[in-house]
Amino acid sequence: MTEAAAPVMYGPKSAARWVGRVSGAVLPILTVVAAIIAVWYGAAVGMNRAWTLDQMERRGLEMSAIQIMADAMNQDRPVLPTPHQVFGELWNTTMGEPLMRERRGELQGNPRNLIFHAYHTLAPTLMGFAIGAALGVLLAVGIVHNRAMDMSVMPWAIASQTIPILAIAPIIVVVVSNLPVLNAAVDNGVISEEMKLLIPKALISSYLSFFPVVVGMVAGLRSPRAMDLDLMRTWSASRGQTFWKLRLPASVPFLFTSLKVSIAAALVGTIVAELPTGARFGLGARLLTGSYYGQTIQIWSALFMAAICAAALVVILGAVEKAVLRRMGARP
């Protein structure tokens, strides 16, 4: 009897286990999200109430506590927008707006669409990330292989990160946009006007993103043990062979960890670069116009868009990391 019963039991039992596992993962996350939303609504009501009460008094209205709460949650320019306002704005400015619009007979990106702004921030972010990561790896290789660079580069790299990016961003923008080389390149049609606007943003972004890669890669390239290096010596391996066959593959896990930090820093760098320079497009520009006109809902939705972009970039890098490490024989 027991032998016959076992397979019958198997189905529902494993299904129950599966449900248990999923709810075990999802339930804590949902609980945290619910708690955040509850605190958020409470804070919004608390902060926005004063304005509602002020209006009520001026107009000589009578309102119930429920009405006051409802009003505090739905103001046009709240001190703190509520979740449904922020996500409503996010939805309306992404799905509710066409991505392109026609203007003066030309099809252009629509600046009322938040995805349009996200694109204008992501393009220099990726370019700055590529420059920063490449620079970071090159510096790390130099530091590991050259004693003079080992002594001299790291202090400068650290010093570079202590300078407030907000202070030097306008300087970089002004200097780079007025470089004769760039102007000549635009005049000769080598790069477009749009590309010229993108380059200073990308440079500021790379300024923030190279540092984590330097630190991570120096640690990664130095991660082989003395024994691994001795073994290479017993085979009379050259420095180049030791680098390509031992140091570089050993540094790959370190590389991905630092790339994830670096790409988030690159996004921050781009947004900061957009702030002091009067950029018209981009998430930074969106934050700036929002604060000019007191559009707190717009500011918050731009902030959320930036967070979503950063999360997406890190998730993509994580997927690439997983694929690469699996190809390199990592334990699944």
Place this chain on the structure above:
Amino acid sequence: MLNQEQIDGFADPGEPAPAQAAPVIAARNVSLTFQTDDGPVHALKDVNLTIGKGEFVSFIGPSGCGKTTLLRAIAALEHPTGGTLTVNGLTPDEARRQLAYGYVFQAAGLYPWRTIEKNIKLPLEIMGFDRAERDRRAEAVLKLVELDGFGGKYPWQLSGGMQQRASIARALAFDADILLMDEPFGALDEIVRDHLNEQLLALWARTEKTICFVTHSIPEAVYLSTKIVVMSPRPGRITDVIDSHLPAERPLDIRDTPEFLEIAHRVREGLRAGHAYED
């Protein structure tokens, strides 16, 4: 680079060759002093030793007796500060460039991102063997250490003993005449170690390599060796060299015979004479 006879050497079964007149490794008054912040440390002092072709030599002694330093000096990983050390009649550096030896460390040191086969091919890639030759040699040495069929596995998929066999295969792949082993089985449990000792003896008999083997274990040293070098610390020196006349064919239970116990006793006496048991 290597002639066909050498290449085929490890695949050809045969009796271990008798020690020949020309020494493979010769140390004359070798001293090695490390300069540290606490003053000089005499890792080796006046070491004299001759090792002939096809010998299996164990170095035994307590920590700090210089047995690993001596092995590293033979491998040109350390350089003596006094005396002369030759390998195949050359300096250790020259001998290394001629692929005179393979080195096996206590940890297998396999690269986790390479399969076993690719790990074994690593020194071959570095030394510039062509693809067909790499394939052929990797297959041959995998068979030699009884790991055929495991070439496509990654190191973490193998047990500690199998990993160490793979690292021995890697040291054998470029067919060096000398195998330098620094406590290769020190991190393994005793049952696995017994098994690997048996396999190592069989491998030595088949390949006629000269093996230098550093160990902490008296039974291991006596079981494996044709010559046991007993060393003492402060300063690191040789206190006794014992020639073992145990038969070439050594089943594991030879360790219970009076001959075996007599040699083990002499090793222990040598260690005691060098104050190895005092602290």
